[in-house]
Amino acid sequence: MSSWVNENSVSFFQLFCIKVIKTGRIPQHIAFIMDGNRRYAKKASVDKKTGHYRGFDKLSETLKWCLDLGIPEVTVYAFSIENFKRGEDEVEALMDLARDKFQRLLEEMFERIQQFFYLFNSDQIRDWGVRVHVAGRLSLLPSDLRSLVSEVMLATKNNNKLRLNIAYAYTGRDEISRAASHIIDGVKNNEITADDIDDELISQSMELGEAELLVRTSGEVRLSDFMLWQLSDTVLYFTDVLWPEFSIWNLLAAIIHFQRHAPPIKPDKELDSRKETFLEHLENKRWQELAKNVS
Ligand code: FPP
Ligand code: MG
Numbered sequence: 338m339s340s341w342v343n344e345n346s347v348s349f350f351q352l353f354c355i356k357v358i359k360t361g362r363i364p365q366h367i368a369f370i371m372d373g374n375r376r377y378a379k380k381a382s383v384d385k386k387t388g389h390y391r392g393f394d395k396l397s398e399t400l401k402w403c404l405d406l407g408i409p410e411v412t413v414y415a416f417s418i419e420n421f422k423r424g425e426d427e428v429e430a431l432m433d434l435a436r437d438k439f440q441r442l443l444e445e446m447f448e449r450i451q452q453f454f455y456l457f458n459s460d461q462i463r464d465w466g467v468r469v470h471v472a473g474r475l476s477l478l479p480s481d482l483r484s485l486v487s488e489v490m491l492a493t494k495n496n497n498k499l500r501l502n503i504a505y506a507y508t509g510r511d512e513i514s515r516a517a518s519h520i521i522d523g524v525k526n527n528e529i530t531a532d533d534i535d536d537e538l539i540s541q542s543m544e545l546g547e548a549e550l551l552v553r554t555s556g557e558v559r560l561s562d563f564m565l566w567q568l569s570d571t572v573l574y575f576t577d578v579l580w581p582e583f584s585i586w587n588l589l590a591a592i593i594h595f596q597r598h599a600p601p602i603k604p605d606k607e608l609d610s611r612k613e614t615f616l617e618h619l620e621n622k623r624w625q626e627l628a629k630n631v632s
Contacts, residue, residue, distance in 0.1 A: 340445060341396075341400060341467065342467065344401060346402065354585075355589070358592055362596055363406055363407055363408060364549035364592070364595050365410060366410040366412065366547065366548045367412075367550045368550070368567075369553075370551070370553040370554070370557075370561065371583075372554050372557055373554050373556075376555065377392075385427055386434075389430060389434055395580055402585050402588050403499065406588075408499070409499060410546070412501075412504060413502070414507070414563050415504060416435070416473075416506060416507070417507060417562065418506055421506075436482055436485060439485045439489050440485065443488060443489060443492060446466070446493070466493055467496055467499045468494065468496040468497065468498075469493045469501050470544070471486040471489070471490060471503045471505050472502050472505070472512065473504055473507035474511055475506065477506040478506055484631050484632045488631050490627055491624075491627055494624075502544075504564075508562040509560070509564050510562055510565060512544055512545065513539075516544075519622075520538065529611060533611065537612075538612055539566070540566070540567075541608065542616065545567055547569075547571070549599065550572050550592070550595045551564070551573050551574065552574045552576070553574075553575050554576055554577075554578055554587075555578070555579050555580060556576075556577040557575070572594065572595045574595070
């Protein structure tokens with residue numbers, strides 16, 4: 338995972354500040370709208386593609402900071418369904434970036450597994466990794482990329498150090514529509530009844546869980562159709578910094594903002610066994626779809 342988690346991005350002083358902040362409450366799920374890559378590119382006199390690559394580098398630094406802060410789940414908005422409307426060259430550059438980075442991730446995983454294969458049992462191997470989930474309408478992706486992201490999800494399925502959700506070919510409304518059709522299928526197949534449909538069942542049928550803190554960079558103060566269902570109780574933090582210039586100090590400021598404004602922790606709701614069974618089937622169906630996508 339080293340190209341995805343920049344191990345060199347924390348100094349001794351920064352680690353000290355992280356430790357101080359960790360004495361307070363830390364969000365268990367943080368979401369980022371990584372905005373401002375093209376404005377950064379203009380400002381730094383580089384092309385848009387380089388702006389997006391610098392955006393990826395910033396993501397890998399941010400993941401290291403989140404790991405050090407003990408944040409177990411991170412969700413990032415990497416490509417919205419609306420982004421397909423951008424120029425052909427830019428869409429292709431963003432798809433190539435994803436191909437490049439996901440391929441690298443798989444190669445690094447296999448290198449590491451080979452390295453450690455004779456030394457540790459498989460449970461220990463699984464201990465270090467980041468679990469990657471790509472959330473979105475994967476049918477909109479070119480087939481090679483769909484196959485690659487499916488492979489990444491299957492390969493990292495048992496990793497447990499941090500869960501990274503990448504919203505790709507994603508909008509919040511589309512995610513709600515997909516959850517609604519899964520629920521309708523469940524009613525049609527008599528797995529659940531119409532009376533079973535409530536906010537908890539809908540929440541559990543979504544691909545993404547609720548985030549406790551949302552950070553949006555670049556001065557835009559909109560949600561842009563991101564995690565609409567999951568942000569109902571979320572602390573929002575907007576900052577003017579462009580995403581490739583986001584620093585650990587911006588992240589720590591966001592966490593302090595969270596500590597000042599966080600609502601009380603909600604207890605988990607219990608689901609009855611029929612709903613549980615429906616959700617298990619849904620989960621299995623999703624894994625089967627992914628396995629089918631891998632060519
Ligand atoms: C928004 O900036 C950024 C994007 C549309 C792409 C974000 C992608 C990355 C940071 C790379 C992550 C990639 C993977 C595969 C995880 P913008 O283009 O809207 O810039 P602007 O607001 O200045 O116009
Ligand atoms: Mg933008």
